[in-house]
Amino acid sequence: MTQPIFLIGARGCGKTTIGQALTHACHFHFVDTDLALQQQSGMSVADIVALEGWAGFRARETQTLMSVTQPGTVVATGGGIILAPVNREFMRQNGVVIYLNAPVPVLARRLEAFPEESQRPTLTGKPISEEVAEVLAQRDALYRETAHYVVDASAAPERVVTLILDALHLATAS
Ligand SMILES: Nc1ncnc2c1ncn2[C@@H]1O[C@H](COP(=O)(O)OP(=O)(O)O)[C@@H](O)[C@H]1O
Numbered sequence: 001m002t003q004p005i006f007l008i009g010a011r012g013c014g015k016t017t018i019g020q021a022l023t024h025a026c027h028f029h030f031v032d033t034d035l036a037l038q039q040q041s042g043m044s045v046a047d048i049v050a051l052e053g054w055a056g057f058r059a060r061e062t063q064t065l066m067s068v069t070q071p072g073t074v075v076a077t078g079g080g081i082i083l084a085p086v087n088r089e090f091m092r093q094n095g096v097v098i099y100l101n102a103p104v105p106v107l108a109r110r111l112e113a114f115p116e117e118s119q120r121p122t123l124t125g126k127p128i129s130e131e132v133a134e135v136l137a138q139r140d141a142l143y144r145e146t147a148h149y150v151v152d153a154s155a156a157p158e159r160v161v162t163l164i165l166d167a168l169h170l171a172t173a174s
């Protein structure tokens with residue numbers, strides 16, 4: 001299988017972390033839409049949002065998603081990639097989409113430990129645990145409708161990678 005693998009899910013579910021580990025396990029290339037768009041623009045997510053608003057960031061995100069998608073690639077996306085119908089359609093049509101699903105307390109704990117504010121400027125102005133609950137309630141249905149597979153992302157990273165490989169019927173490459 002060489003179709004791109006798209007990882008989707010809420011902030012803190014592990015798209016970037018698990019994407020890198022998965023890449024090693026299946027010998028794919030790794031790309032992260034946030035890292036790619038920050039490298040292309042020379043700005044952090046927070047800088048882009050401050051200058052261009054969330055609409056500017058979302059437009060760059062769509063362009064980046066389309067430009068980084070290649071066969072043999074694991075694409076870690078940003079948590080809001082599923083907001084645009086064009087992105088949802090593109091991912092479903094061009095690869096296999098995995099929703100890394102984790103409960104609100106797990107997400108909030110991870111984000112409180114490593115907020116990375118330049119990567120994750122506030123979406124609602126609310127404290128992290130409130131924001132995580134509110135945003136996931138708005139987006140969970142979109143993650144589910146976009147995904148080909150839903151994987152429990154609350155386990156340890158190596159376990160999450162195994163669950164993804166199992167879902168894709170890929171053997172672990174040593
Ligand atoms: N399965 C996991 N178990 C424990 N911690 C994790 C796991 N996945 C990610 N993390 C941690 O959670 C934080 C957010 O992970 P990250 O990969 O940046 O998530 P995302 O890209 O989905 O926002 C990081 O500090 C990372 O080390």
Ligand SMILES: O=C(O)C1=C[C@@H](OP(=O)(O)O)[C@@H](O)[C@H](O)C1
Pocket residue numbers: 009010011012015016034045077078079080081119120121123
């Ligand atoms: O959920 C979101 O709307 C966002 C998630 C972030 O990526 P991660 O999910 O990798 O943190 C980043 O794209 C941006 O801050 C917007």
Ligand SMILES: [Mg+2]
Pocket residue numbers: 015016017032034076077078
């Ligand atoms: Mg990420």
